[in-house]
Amino acid sequence: MNQMTRLVPAPLPDLPDPDVCWAAFLRRDRAMDGLFVGCVATTGIYCKPSCAARHPRRENMSFQPDPAAARAAGFRACLRCHPDAVGRDRLAVEKAIAFIEAAEEVPLLETIAAHAGYAPHHFHRLFKRETGLTPAAYARGLRAARLKDALGREGRVTDAIYEAGYNAPSRAYVDASQHLGMTPSAWKDGGRGVSIRWRTVDSSLGAMLVAATDKGLCRISFGEGQAELHARFPQADLQPADAELDAIAARVAMLVDDPAAGADLPTDVRGTAFQQAVWAALRAIPPGETRSYGEIAAAIGRPGAVRAAGTACGDNNLAILIPCHRVVRRDGSMGGYAWGLDKKQALLAKEKGK
Template identity: 35%
Template sequence: MNTHISQGQEASYHYKLVRRAIERLDASDEPVSLEVLAAEMSLSPAYLQRLFSRWAGVSPKRYQQFLALDHARSLLRSHHSTLDTAVETGLSGGGRLHDLFVRWEAMSPGNYAKGGAGLTIKTGWFDSPFGRVLAMGTDIGLCGMAFGEETGEAATYDDMAARWPNAKFERDETHLQPWVDAAFGGGGERSLHLIGAPFQIKVWEALLNVPTGHVTTYSDIARAVGSPKAVRAVGTAVGKNPVSWLIPCHRALRKSGELGGYHWGTPVKRAMLAYESAELEATLAK
């Protein structure tokens, strides 16, 4: 078994533990101790502590605070990006946006309207910190990333393939592996091929300007793309984001601080926000 797979499987196992913790914490009105949580998961407290610390960079007790429902509201108060910088840069695209250092290229509106006709898209399933992820990519870069833990692998694949009904799909993990590694911090260039309508691409580009550990609102995005009254349309475009995680639609919240929906399951969204919050805290503590 190669190193890429073993590391990915380990990260996926960590996510499954966190997912179980999310479900347990959601069912409780009181904090759950490490000892109780470990016993319910049939793990020793010390082992669970190590696994959580390795996955999130913080203790399980601190991590539970990140997973609390009101954490989103806290993020809005302390790490809220208004996307003013996105407006100032003119959303020109093609550059290295914020801390993601993403290189991207958009498909022309005419080609997008053809439903992917003439396009060959490579596909493959990989392990990730948030469970199994479906990656899709052209010769330019990733055009799709979707998480199948909540929706199931078959339904996830059908959902993504239906977005480009006239494209040709080929299984090819080798082609995609470097981009998937880069997406989850393994180094290398994070290359994207955005396939969407012009308004959708403007919204996705705005999302790329939201830093790790920060959040934004649908209203902020609407202002950033020059359509302040199009909040509902922005929400629809966010929901149709084809490259989850790299285009961080999980960082978009309602103005009230509620998480809102997430196409691949709210537990995945909450785990992503918690993961990034822990990462940001660890960085600031250095």
């Protein structure tokens, strides 16, 4: 994605399979809050999946797509988990995001919270819970995404910086370092002035490209080589691997069979605030487990952004290390994978011990 994804409230998806709903209640999965509610026949109440109350027997629980449907069926809201508040909170966050995106400069937390109708301290926690980012981090990511887009259109770097909403180049260069992985001029010039070391390494699933800047890994992929890396960064200084990258590449190859081997590998991948939130959610999926695209969208507080979550998975530059192969469609089918469905199936089979 070259621009910050604009996400608007969307109709709730169809009610997940009852077994999926029940499993979410058993693990008190906050990521599923807002996607459905559970109705307890013995008490007459409905709860959100993360409710801390004692679980009822399975035969006493049914599921509805939203609180309104539960109330229509004769149930009342749980006074412990307040399931109706989930929708209100998410609407407030959507309102705040629209406000941030319309602002010419990064607004103050107090201004954003007041616009959403919340106290600043409370809204700061709420916004981070729903999006995985603070309001300020979201705003910085948005502005950096605008800078990335402007760099592709404007003739001069300075013009692109001011078009993106920066008052001075200094802040733009700080944000670019965090979100683009290189300076604005280097990004515009296809990596000019950036040194990238690279090599291919054999794994149990075939050859892998491993490339890194001085900050960390910037590309891990199957079936690529120098030509593909050059196409991504045509002006970068591509250098053969040194001893440090050789050691890192060996650990990358081990990830295919031992996902824990890469827990502390350095990375240098940058994206929009939304992409970063999706990638963090991917890294939180335990090996051997899968999540649907809808569950990933819900995990970052954006249940209506299923398609955008799928796009962010496709924008992943670090195969296996950021495990987008653990995301499947809601019906359990494979969905897509940038490096081929055979690789995805093989990775999942290895992680499940098959």
